[in-house]
Amino acid sequence: MSPQHQHQHLADTESSPAIAQSIEADANVPAIIKGLRQQGHIVTAERQGHEIVIVGGGAGGLELATRLGNKLGKGRHAHITLIDASPSHLWKPLLYEVAAGSLDSYAERLEYLAQGHWHHFTFRLGRMDGLDRARQEVSVAPTLDENGVEIIPRRSFHYDTLIIAVGSVGNDFGVPGVKEYCIMLDTPEQAREFHRRHINACLRANTQAEAVAPGQLTVGIVGAGATGVELAAELHDTTRELSAYGMDNIEPDKSLKLLLVEASDRILPGLPPRLSAAAAERLAELGVEMHTKERIVEVRPDGMLTADGQFIPASMMVWSAGIKAPDFLKDIDGLETNRINQLVVRPTLQTTRDDNIFAFGDCAACALPDGTGFVPPRAQAAHQQAAMLVKSICRRFHGKPLPEYVYRDYGSLVALGRFTPVGNLMGALTGGSIMIEGTLARLVYWSLHKMHEIALHGWIKTSLTTYAHFISTPTRARIKLH
Ligand SMILES: Cc1cc2nc3c(=O)[nH]c(=O)nc-3n(C[C@H](O)[C@H](O)[C@H](O)COP(=O)(O)OP(=O)(O)OC[C@H]3O[C@@H](n4cnc5c(N)ncnc54)[C@H](O)[C@@H]3O)c2cc1C
Numbered sequence: 259m260s261p262q263h264q265h266q267h268l269a270d271t272e273s274s275p276a277i278a279q280s281i282e283a284d285a286n287v288p289a290i291i292k293g294l295r296q297q298g299h300i301v302t303a304e305r306q307g308h309e310i311v312i313v314g315g316g317a318g319g320l321e322l323a324t325r326l327g328n329k330l331g332k333g334r335h336a337h338i339t340l341i342d343a344s345p346s347h348l349w350k351p352l353l354y355e356v357a358a359g360s361l362d363s364y365a366e367r368l369e370y371l372a373q374g375h376w377h378h379f380t381f382r383l384g385r386m387d388g389l390d391r392a393r394q395e396v397s398v399a400p401t402l403d404e405n406g407v408e409i410i411p412r413r414s415f416h417y418d419t420l421i422i423a424v425g426s427v428g429n430d431f432g433v434p435g436v437k438e439y440c441i442m443l444d445t446p447e448q449a450r451e452f453h454r455r456h457i458n459a460c461l462r463a464n465t466q467a468e469a470v471a472p473g474q475l476t477v478g479i480v481g482a483g484a485t486g487v488e489l490a491a492e493l494h495d496t497t498r499e500l501s502a503y504g505m506d507n508i509e510p511d512k513s514l515k516l517l518l519v520e521a522s523d524r525i526l527p528g529l530p531p532r533l534s535a536a537a538a539e540r541l542a543e544l545g546v547e548m549h550t551k552e553r554i555v556e557v558r559p560d561g562m563l564t565a566d567g568q569f570i571p572a573s574m575m576v577w578s579a580g581i582k583a584p585d586f587l588k589d590i591d592g593l594e595t596n597r598i599n600q601l602v603v604r605p606t607l608q609t610t611r612d613d614n615i616f617a618f619g620d621c622a623a624c625a626l627p628d629g630t631g632f633v634p635p636r637a638q639a640a641h642q643q644a645a646m647l648v649k650s651i652c653r654r655f656h657g658k659p660l661p662e663y664v665y666r667d668y669g670s671l672v673a674l675g676r677f678t679p680v681g682n683l684m685g686a687l688t689g690g691s692i693m694i695e696g697t698l699a700r701l702v703y704w705s706l707h708k709m710h711e712i713a714l715h716g717w718i719k720t721s722l723t724t725y726a727h728f729i730s731t732p733t734r735a736r737i738k739l740h
Contacts (some may be wrong), residue, residue, distance in 0.1 A: 260430035275420055290605055311417035313372055313386045314702060315342040317350055318619035318640030319423035321713040324377045325648045331378030336655065338379035339415060341398060342589065345383055348446045349710050350425070354485055356449035357576075358492035363446040368714065371570055384410060387594065389591040391612055396420060419651065422601060423644075426581035426635055429598065435557030438539065440577035442496040443485060455574060460497070464505040470513040478562055478572030480554050481579030482520035484672050487537055490516045493675040494544045516546045517572060519562065521553040521579070528634070529670050540674045554579075562707055581635055583621040596623045604664035606650065607643060609611060614709060616650075618643040626665060633665045641710065642666060671702055 310330070312323050323340040330336040348356070353363035373382040381631040388397030392416050401410040428442035428537045441452045454478070463470045469739045477493060479486040508514070518525060518541070525541070525548055526534040541548060548568065556563040561571040583599035594602040594610045601617035602610050603624050609615045618624070619640035624633040633639050643663055650660045 287604055307451065308418045308655065309416055310336050310338045310419045310421070311341065311415050312338065312421045312423060313341045313396060314341050314423035314425055314619070314621070314720065315347050315381075316423060316425045316619065316640070317637040318644045319421070320347050320368075320370075320373065321641060321644040321710065322421065322647055323379045323517065324373060324714050325644070325649060327374070327377035327379035327498060329648060329652065330655070336651075339382055340374065340379055341382045341386060341396065341415065343383075343385040344445070345370060349375070349637070349707060351707070353443045353446065353449040354489040354492055356446060357441075357443055357456075357489055358496045359453045360492060360496050363450060367446070370438050370722045382413075382415065382661060384413060386422075387586050389420075389593075390414075391591045391593075391615070394418065394420075418616070419654065420616070421651075422587075422615065422617040422621060423619045423640070424584055424587070424621045426583055427581065428498065428577055429580040429582040430577060431580065433554060433557065437556045437578050439559055440480065440575045442577050443489070446739065452574070456493070457500075459573065460500055460505055460508060462506040466507075470508065472514070473560075473571045474573055475508070476515040476517065476574070478517045478519060478570060478575045480519045480548070480557075480562065480575065480577050482518045482522075482525035483578060484526065484670070485578040486518055486520075486576070487525055487541065488673050489578070490518055490541060490546045491544060494546065504587065511545065516544075517570060518546060518551065519549045519552050519554060519564075519570065521551070523551050525550065526672065527539070529672070533670070533672070537672055538673060544666040544674075581620060587621060605664075606660040607647060607663055608660070616647065618647060621698065624663060624665075633663075638668060638672075638705065639665055641713065644713070669702075 276503050287618075310326060312319050312326075315323060319340065322336060326336070326338050331338045346369050348363055348367045352363075352366060356363045369638050370381040370383075371626055373379075382398070384398035384401050386396055387399045389395070390397065395414045396417060398413045398415065400408050400412045403409050417682070427444045430436035430440075441455075443449055443452070459583055460477055476587045477490075479490055481706065487669055493514075493516055494510075497508070497510045501510050515585060520527070524531065524534045527536050538548060549564075552568070552570075553565040554562045557563050557575060557577075560573070561569055562575065563569055565632075581598070583601070585599060587601060589591075593612060593615065596602055600621055600623040601615075602639055603617050603622045604610060605624070605627070607622065609617055609618045611662070620635040622643075624643075626632060633643075642665070646661055646663050653660055708724070711723070713725070
């Protein structure tokens with residue numbers, strides 16, 4: 259379809275009040291349409307230009323919406339709509355800090371509506387749950403308030419180009435008890451829920467008359483990938499901070515037990531072995547108990563059962579043992595998906611069965627050119643793909659051939675508490691792979707987040723907010739206490 263093509267499409271009255279008002283006043287609009295509008299349903303409206311719909315405003319989607327808004331939305335060359343299930347954005351790699359209490363998710367979040375206003379895209383709140391490829395429409399479920407009362411009815415959005423970037427969720431692999439008794443770190447709400455329970459457990463332990471019982475403050479983390487390892491190290495630090503702030507009945511070395519359970523033969527199995535070894539050494543120094551080659555087959559309210567019949571007691575459990583794309587993507591309207599629901603894409607990031615639909619980030623399966631596997635589900639991949647898609651969409655807009663994505667691994671950094679990250683730098687930066695630790699690793703780790711902020715806000719605003727953050731540090735508690 260030509261980008262300049264005019265079409266009838268579905269719009270919601272909330273999204274376009276000016277259009278809705280003009281329809282209301284237009285004598286040619288049939289009464290049934292006005293009736294639908296009055297009942298809060300959809301209306302039809304005429305709009306010009308290419309409709310680009312991005313679903314998911316995470317590490318990749320929000321960068322893409324921002325850059326496309328600046329490039330195409332500003333001059334009205336295209337209309338860009340971002341749909342997200344949440345009203346605000348928090349960069350997902352920060353979630354383990356929210357869970358441990360060292361980061362206030364409310365202070366760090368970015369409101370999509372404001373970002374859209376500043377960067378010339380339209381934001382729509384809602385969770386995509388369906389797709390009609392024949393009509394080129396995305397279906398978005400009704401949005402309910404915390405009491406289950408409908409705030410926004412079900413809606414459909416027309417697209418000329420659709421880009422799906424809905425990320426991933428924890429994969430429980432069907433293990434019984436995970437849903438009931440484990441917390442996953444997929445969303446800020448889940449991270450805050452973990453933090454709330456952890457603080458409550460510490461408050462209870464601190465004020466009870468009797469001594470802290472064995473296992474009362476044991477956190478079991480299943481999956482020793484970067485998320486599990488970073489959470490364990492951060493919890494070690496923040497619990498000591500809590501004790502220093504006055505919870506003096508808790509002796510962190512004795513009362514708090516942190517367990518990491520991993521099915522592979524080493525922690526951080528996806529990273530180079532020497533990085534795993536360095537991380538394991540640090541965690542052992544911090545007193546984190548590591549159980550490798552242990553597969554959890556059942557989770558119970560008071561602990562976890564391993565495949566060889568061992569029961570590991572724990573009072574709180576986190577599941578970070580693997581990811582999958584959200585279930586609603588499975589075979590969605592005939593698109594090709596893999597066994598973990600990811601949309602299979604070509605190197606152009608177009609889905610294999612529909613040129614008008616792109617997918618990227620964690621929810622896409624993009625093969626590596628050497629056939630050794632797929633692009634890993636990481637923020638750096640989502641960031642690179644978003645940058646390429648800005649070019650792709652502009653080229654597509656002018657009918658030019660699309661570039662192909664090549665994953666560049668710049669290395670991995672794992673934060674092990676406040677002062678001791680370890681990691682490796684790879685590729686063009688180093689001419690190979692070198693291991694880095696300490697201050698350098700900390701700086702590189704910090705720069706990953708800064709690159710995301712620069713993509714969203716530009717250099718000047720990012721520099722100013724970073725400076726403001728540093729000068730306010732002495733007046734902020736280093737952990738969130740509620
Ligand atoms: C604790 C933790 C630490 C991590 N640390 C690192 C790290 O150090 N380095 C690194 O490279 N990677 C890290 N990752 C992985 C990284 O966060 C992801 O690879 C990255 O966020 C993927 O980006 P994305 O845009 O694909 O999805 P996400 O960033 O997950 O964004 C998905 C967005 O889609 C929205 N959404 C979901 N479903 C729907 C729907 N049905 N309708 C509408 N909207 C929807 C969500 O609300 C969200 O805003 C970490 C992940 C976690 C959980």
